[in-house]
Amino acid sequence: xxxxxxxxxxxxxxxxxxxxxxxxxxxxxxxxxxxxxxxxxxxxxxxxxxxxxxxxxxxxxxxxxxxxxxxxxxxxxxxxxxxxxxxxxxxxxxxxxxxxxxxxxxxxxxxxxxxxxxxxxxxxxxxxxxxxxxxxxxxxxxxxxxxxxxxxxxxxxxxxxxxxxxxxxxxxxxxxxxxxxxxxxxxxxxxxxxxxxxxxxxxxxxxxxxxxxxxxxxxxxxxxxxxxxxxxxxxxxxxxxxxxxxxxxxxxxxxxxxxxxxxxxxxxxxxxxxxxxxxxxxxxxxxxxxxxxxxxxxxxxxxxxxxxxxxxxxxxxxxxxxxxxxxxxxxxxxxxxxxxxxxxxxxxxxxxxxxxxxxxxxxxxxxxxxxxxxxxxxxxxxxxxxxxxxxxxxxxxxxxxxxxxxxxxxxxxxxxxxxxxxxxxxxxxxxx
Amino acid sequence: xxxxxxxxxxxxxxxxxxxxxxxxxxxxxxxxxxxxxxxxxxxxxxxxxxxxxxxxxxxxxxxxxxxxxxxxxxxxxxxxxxxxxxxxxxxxxxxxxxxxxxxxxxxxxxxxxxxxxxxxxxxxxxxxxxxxxxxxxxxxxxxxxxxxxxxxxxxxxxxxxxxxxxxxxxxxxxxxxxxxxxxxxxxxxxxxxxxxxxxxxxxxxxxxxxxxxxxxxxxxxxxxxxxxxxxxxxxxxxxxxxxxxxxxxxxxxxxxxxxxxxxxxxxxxxxxxxxxxxxxxxxxxxxxxxxxxxxxxxxxxxxxxxxx
Numbered sequence: 001x002x003x004x005x006x007x008x009x010x011x012x013x014x015x016x017x018x019x020x021x022x023x024x025x026x027x028x029x030x031x032x033x034x035x036x037x038x039x040x041x042x043x044x045x046x047x048x049x050x051x052x053x054x055x056x057x058x059x060x061x062x063x064x065x066x067x068x069x070x071x072x073x074x075x076x077x078x079x080x081x082x083x084x085x086x087x088x089x090x091x092x093x094x095x096x097x098x099x100x101x102x103x104x105x106x107x108x109x110x111x112x113x114x115x116x117x118x119x120x121x122x123x124x125x126x127x128x129x130x131x132x133x134x135x136x137x138x139x140x141x142x143x144x145x146x147x148x149x150x151x152x153x154x155x156x157x158x159x160x161x162x163x164x165x166x167x168x169x170x171x172x173x174x175x176x177x178x179x180x181x182x183x184x185x186x187x188x189x190x191x192x193x194x195x196x197x198x199x200x201x202x203x204x205x206x207x208x209x210x211x212x213x214x215x216x217x218x219x220x221x222x223x224x225x226x227x228x229x230x231x232x233x234x235x236x237x238x239x240x241x242x243x244x245x246x247x248x249x250x251x252x253x254x255x256x257x258x259x260x261x262x263x264x265x266x267x268x269x270x271x272x273x274x275x276x277x278x279x280x281x282x283x284x285x286x287x288x289x290x291x292x293x294x295x296x297x298x299x300x301x302x303x304x305x306x307x308x309x310x311x312x313x314x315x316x317x318x319x320x321x322x323x324x325x326x327x328x329x330x331x332x333x334x335x336x337x338x339x340x341x342x343x344x345x346x347x348x349x350x351x352x353x354x355x356x357x358x359x360x361x362x363x364x365x366x367x368x369x370x371x372x373x374x375x376x377x378x379x380x381x382x383x384x385x386x387x388x389x390x391x392x393x394x395x396x397x398x399x400x401x402x403x404x405x406x407x408x409x410x411x412x413x414x415x416x417x418x419x420x421x422x423x424x425x426x427x428x429x430x431x432x
Numbered sequence: 433x434x435x436x437x438x439x440x441x442x443x444x445x446x447x448x449x450x451x452x453x454x455x456x457x458x459x460x461x462x463x464x465x466x467x468x469x470x471x472x473x474x475x476x477x478x479x480x481x482x483x484x485x486x487x488x489x490x491x492x493x494x495x496x497x498x499x500x501x502x503x504x505x506x507x508x509x510x511x512x513x514x515x516x517x518x519x520x521x522x523x524x525x526x527x528x529x530x531x532x533x534x535x536x537x538x539x540x541x542x543x544x545x546x547x548x549x550x551x552x553x554x555x556x557x558x559x560x561x562x563x564x565x566x567x568x569x570x571x572x573x574x575x576x577x578x579x580x581x582x583x584x585x586x587x588x589x590x591x592x593x594x595x596x597x598x599x600x601x602x603x604x605x606x607x608x609x610x611x612x613x614x615x616x617x618x619x620x621x622x623x624x625x626x627x628x629x630x631x632x633x634x635x636x637x638x639x640x641x642x643x644x645x646x647x648x649x650x651x652x653x654x655x656x657x658x659x660x661x662x663x664x665x666x667x668x669x670x671x672x673x674x675x676x677x678x679x680x681x682x683x684x685x686x687x688x689x690x691x692x693x694x695x696x697x698x699x700x701x702x703x704x705x706x707x708x709x710x711x712x713x714x715x716x717x718x719x720x721x722x723x724x725x726x727x728x729x730x731x732x733x734x735x736x737x738x739x740x
Contacts, residue, residue: 006532014521211562212516216577219483219510220533222502415485417514428447 004225011233015200016240025241029248051095051125056085058102059109065136072128074098086116096121098129106137106144179294179380180353186303186376187349191342194310194372197238198318201230202331205322205414214414223411231315235308294380302379302388309395310372313402314338320406320426323413330420345370349377356381366391368398405430435494436461436585436616437482442491444477451477453640454491459618459633464611466631466648467620468729470737473637475620476513479587482618483510495585506535509583513590513620515574517562524549524558527577534581541580548576552602567594575603579610586610587618592626604630624730636733638740648729655732659699659725660706661685663692666717675716680704689721697725 015021050070054077057063066074072095077085082099089097096117103109113133115121142149205227208214217226321334348370352361356378365374365383371391375383412429413421421429437459444452452474459465469475480486482493484500493500495507518526524545531541549555552572562570571594579586588607592600604626611617619631627634627648635645644651663685666672673694676682685695694717700706706724713719727735 003533003535006529010529207519211519212512212514213518215485215512215514216510216516216530216574217533218485219508219512220505220530415480431447 003221004229007221007226007229008233008236011204011230012236015234015237021237021241025244026248029245029252033252052092053096053098053129054085054089054092054094055098055100056080056082057100059100060102061140062100062109062133062136066132069128072125089116090118095125106140110134110137182294182299183356183377183380184349184353186299186380187346187373190303190307190310190372190376191346193238193307194314195342197234197311198315201234201315202318202322203328204230204234205319205410206325206328206331209323209414209417210326218414223414224407227316227319227407227410231312231319234315235311238311295382298385298388299376299379302375305392306372306375306395309368309392309399312399313368313372313395314342316399316403316406320409320413323410324416324421324426325413326417326420333420341369342373345373349373352377356383362387366394368395371395434461435459436496437618438494438497439478439482440492440494442478442481442488442493444474444481444486444488450640452481452488452637455637455640455642456491457635457642457645459616461616462611462614463632464607464617464619464630466627466634466729467618467637468627468634468733469637474640475637476589478637479510479512479589479618479620482585482587483508506581507584508587509534509578509581509585510587511574511578511589511591513593515571517570517573519562522559522561523565523573526562527573527580530577531580534583536581544580545576548580552576568596568599571595572599572603575606579606579615583615585616585618587620589620590622591619592621592623624728624733627729634729636736638737641740643740644732644736651732652726655727655735656725657699658702659683659697660709661687661721661723661725662698662709662713663687663689663695663721664713664717664719665692666694669694672716679712680709686725687721687723692720695721 050073052073052075055063055066055074056077063074063076068074075094077088077097080088085097085099096115099114099116101109101112103112110133115126115129139149142152208217317338318335321331321338324334325331345364348360348364351358352364352374355361361374361378364370365378365387372395375388375391379388408430409426435458437457439455439457439459442452442455443450455474455478457478467475467478477486481488482500484502484505495504498504517523521529524542527545528538528541531545532538536544546555549558554569554572557565557569557573562573565573575591578588586607591603591607595603607617608630617630619627621627631648633646634648634651636643662676664672673682673696676696676698681699681701683697683699685697687695689695698709700709710719710722713722
């Protein structure tokens with residue numbers, strides 16, 4: 001036990017004093033926050049650009065009703081034929097040219113309107129133009145056929161569903177979008193962490209083996225203590241990293257909220273954020289608020305349990321693979337099945353996001369190798385506690401089994417040099 | 433003499449391959465014991481069993497009359513043939529770490545290490561990394577780590593490989609000193625001259641079986657063939673040679689000397705005495721060289737393995 005502590009503390013100290021580790025701990029949050037700002041900045045500069053659309057309106061009533069938007073400005077070209085208009089529009093380096101023929105019936109007009117542009121324009125631009133034209137021409141049609149527009153408008157009914165869970169919690173479309181996003185984020189985080197830390201364990205096992213220090217060490221301690229010390233030491237390092245990240249994120253969000261003047265309130269059990277300045281768009285506030293309305297405690301506890309379980313499961317497999325080979329290159333090949341499992345989990349996870357309670361999602365969230373990722377995707381939209389418990393029990397029983405198998409392979413593998421073992425040989429090692 | 437280590441009918445299989453077949457060896461306390469055998473004979477497997485790295489399929493090992501258990505780990509120091517250090521860890525730190533794994537506390541380990549580092553004149557390596565050292569330098573550190581916790585039993589697998597002659601000698605002297613201070617030493621090597629020089633007892637393992645063991649002098653006695661190297665100076669060499677041939681089984685000489693004109697190996701049959709031979713030679717010639725042929729470890733090794 002004492003030796004286990006010695007090993008754990010060496011592995012831990014070795015990890016956290018590693019330069020790459022320190023840099024990634026300190027700079028990952030900075031880079032993430034920086035990225036968010038960069039994307040925001042790019043998006044806003046993109047929006048500042050104004051695109052001119054020249055309009056040749058032979059109908060005489062459409063251009064007047066076209067409304068320019070922030071990014072799209074309509075300019076009329078008067079009395080030009082199509083070829084001249086095209087030329088002018090091109091020389092002005094317009095975004096495009098809208099050519100409207102004159103016909104008696106708006107329907108006929110609609111069938112002949114053409115949009116000319118340098119490149120294929122984006123869907124939003126096209127739908128903006130189409131929507132406007134549709135409205136204008138429909139209204140024109142109403143007028144021609146003597147239909148009272150005001151009557152139509154006043155009789156129109158708009159629907160936006162109120163959503164509420166059976167437990168009485170109010171949800172919105174934004175809420176499920178936030179759940180979807182958070183689920184995706186957590187699943188990918190879990191996947192990333194399991195691979196990053198599992199990879200560290202494997203590298204450290206291979207280092208001990210290839211530097212040939214392993215025989216000296218196992219003559220002092222049981223291999224099981226060595227590998228568990230390694231796994232625990234590395235996981236403590238990862239927890240340290242989480243804590244540092246947590247503090248840094250908290251610091252950043254404090255900084256951001258004081259700079260942009262965001263305040264939070266609880267109303268009717270609903271978490272709300274309000275910005276005092278207009279620097280933060282309302283949509284962002286809505287998403288952030290709805291994040292806080294998700295089952296956060298459940299998500300947090302589940303994340304810890306699934307992270308620990310998944311981490312133990314995969315890192316013991318990584319350790320066994322590391323022990324079986326002499327170098328990283330051979331390891332990649334043996335890791336293929338492990339990678340394959342994770343890719344399946346992510347793939348199923350994408351379906352899960354669409355339909356969190358589908359039968360496939362439920363099955364895969366019970367299979368221990370895929371359950372950590374799938375559960376992280378499902379839980380934000382709500383999973384019965386009993387399902388979570390069953391899935392965790394299956395996960396942790398498998399963890400024990402896999403650790404037992406991995407420890408055997410590890411014990412034999414660390415002293416085997418030379419050719420890369422096949423799976424058949426690995427199974428044989430279990431009987432030694 | 434009391435046995436420090438008693439290996440009792442140990443067998444070990446790896447799948448269909450038998451690594452050790454019913455091997456029993458006694459290692460007396462305080463001796464230097466040579467564990468010999470061709471490559472792949474099972475020496476490393478046996479050493480790993482003594483170090484509790486592997487467990488025998490059958491048979492038992494007793495250390496100090498107790499069945500081997502985890503408490504014995506700190507009484508054993510092991511320098512494996514395939515050895516190394518953490519490439520990126522500072523020498524001093526990892527020496528302390530390895531000592532701690534052998535059960536030493538941090539401060540004692542540091543204190544003892546400083547003494548050894550001074551003795552080997554390598555104090556300025558403390559904060560260096562292994563990648564900055566040569567192979568021989570790293571070997572010195574490994575030797576220190578092996579003996580640091582003052583184990584009762586020291587196991588060296590090819591301890592001199594990687595050392596230049598000067599450092600090999602330094603290490604050899606330290607091993608002898610530790611032995612004199614009471615440590616029992618097991619020595620596994622292919623360098624027969626060091627076995628000849630250091631070991632009192634040997635065991636020879638071939639193809640998973642022990643084929644020979646015991647006190648080296650006794651073994652040599654059993655292996656000698658009552659053959660003598662004879663060189664004389666005589667007026668009539670031809671005549672003397674014929675006379676000797678008549679009485680004894682002679683063969684071509686296996687030695688060199690100077691000032692002689694007749695040189696041969698003479699094998700005595702049982703019942704023939706060397707005193708009589710010497711008297712006969714003294715009467716007929718001037719005796720220059722007379723020595724019993726005693727097989728060296730190398731010959732014993734080759735002969736035993738080939739006859740096995």
